[in-house]
Amino acid sequence: QKEVEQNSGPLSVPEGAIASLNCTYSDRGSQSFFWYRQYSGKSPELIMSIYSNGDKEDGRFTAQLNKASQYVSLLIRDSQPSDSATYLCAVFSGTGGFKTIFGAGTRLFVKA
Amino acid sequence: NAGVMQNPRHLVRRRGQEARLRCSPMKGHSHVYWYRQLPEEGLKFMVYLQKENIIDESGMPKERFSAEFPKEGPSILRIQQVVRGDSAAYFCASSPQGSYYEQYFGPGTRLTVT
Numbered sequence: 001q002k003e004v005e006q007n008s009g010p011l012s013v014p015e016g017a018i019a020s021l022n023c024t025y026s027d028r029g030s031q032s033f034f035w036y037r038q039y040s041g042k043s044p045e046l047i048m049s050i051y052s053n054g055d056k057e058d059g060r061f062t063a064q065l066n067k068a069s070q071y072v073s074l075l076i077r078d079s080q081p082s083d084s085a086t087y088l089c090a091v092f093s094g095t096g097g098f099k100t101i102f103g104a105g106t107r108l109f110v111k112a
Numbered sequence: 113n114a115g116v117m118q119n120p121r122h123l124v125r126r127r128g129q130e131a132r133l134r135c136s137p138m139k140g141h142s143h144v145y146w147y148r149q150l151p152e153e154g155l156k157f158m159v160y161l162q163k164e165n166i167i168d169e170s171g172m173p174k175e176r177f178s179a180e181f182p183k184e185g186p187s188i189l190r191i192q193q194v195v196r197g198d199s200a201a202y203f204c205a206s207s208p209q210g211s212y213y214e215q216y217f218g219p220g221t222r223l224t225v226t
Contacts, residue, residue, distance in 0.1 A: 043217040104154040
């Protein structure tokens with residue numbers, strides 16, 4: 001079982017729709033959860049972080065965390081073509097080491 | 113711009129040569145991380161350092177790779193006797209103390225081994 005799993009996509013949504021990106025993780029001791037956006041040929045950019053169960057909203061982005069289900073998601077409202085990128089889920093554990101594990105990413109296409 | 117800086121941005125080495133990749137963290141950040149990304153693949157953790165200390169190197173290959181973050185100057189990722197399989201993008205990230213490990217990435221170094 002991969003430590004951080006994401007659907008590789010591509011996920012295609014029309015402009016203005018809600019894009020829903022999902023991620024599961026295997027380490028129950030995980031403490032911190034992040035979403036990064038990576039455009040082709042560029043470096044990852046931190047867009048959301050979440051540490052406790054529930055929802056966290058920032059502009060058009062909402063991160064959701066459910067530690068009991070070991071599940072974290074990212075919702076993008078009013079999707080724009082500029083949101084087309086690969087979205088990386090990242091999980092920091094702190095148990096058995098101090099590394100952040102990244103999922104393989106979900107490619108999102110927003111059609112104009 | 114006080115972001116994470118990496119140099120060089122592109123590096124070409126012949127097989128058997130050494131590659132040195134440099135990373136200067138954001139101002140005020142004391143934690144540095146190195147990742148490798150192969151084309152169409154995810155980020156693979158390599159090493160986590162604080163000033164003068166290696167905190168977690170569980171992702172580093174046992175041979176040819178080393179990393180340091182001296183008291184003064186940038187963090188260095190060193191690859192000795194490079195092989196074609198080392199060709200990848202190498203990203204450095206930094207985070208401040210007590211940040212729940214929010215990491216901010218540099219632009220990366222694209223290493224090509226010929």
